[in-house]
Amino acid sequence: xxxxxxxxxxxRGRKPKNQKKEVSLxxxxxxxxxxxxxxxxxxxxxxxxxxxxxxxDYGRVILFKDVCLYAVSKLTEKxxxxxxxxxxxxxEKVQRLLDEHNKKTGQNLTMGEFLIKKLGIx
Numbered sequence: 001x002x003x004x005x006x007x008x009x010x011x012r013g014r015k016p017k018n019q020k021k022e023v024s025l026x027x028x029x030x031x032x033x034x035x036x037x038x039x040x041x042x043x044x045x046x047x048x049x050x051x052x053x054x055x056x057d058y059g060r061v062i063l064f065k066d067v068c069l070y071a072v073s074k075l076t077e078k079x080x081x082x083x084x085x086x087x088x089x090x091x092e093k094v095q096r097l098l099d100e101h102n103k104k105t106g107q108n109l110t111m112g113e114f115l116i117k118k119l120g121i122x
Contacts, residue, residue, distance in 0.1 A: 034064075046064065046067075049067060050062065050063075050064065050067065053066075053067065094111070094115075095111070097114075097118075098111060098114045101114060102114075
């Protein structure tokens with residue numbers, strides 16, 4: 001194998017805890033699918049919005065694509081921060097608090113030490 005191929009092969013197994021995830025986007029992707037089969041409330045919201053958008057006398061039928069493209073163009077930095085916050089799991093939120101605490105205080109507490117301190121356990 002040449003050097004270029006060697007770099008693209010990923011190592012298998014567990015990743016170190018402190019390793020950041022690298023996200024790579026396929027810029028050639030042209031189709032996006034949204035599966036709402038298990039999310040009845042979201043599906044009802046979308047269909048209600050599409051019905052409301054299409055209550056008109058002129059113009060072509062408004063599609064979900066039209067709504068998405070319009071909505072995406074209106075996202076602000078605060079909206080992006082909220083979306084990022086929504087993506088965090090419970091332990092990721094705790095880990096973030098631990099990292100912020102260690103950075104602020106200059107300490108190097110472990111997760112257990114941090115939880116004992118925050119919960120006031122002796």
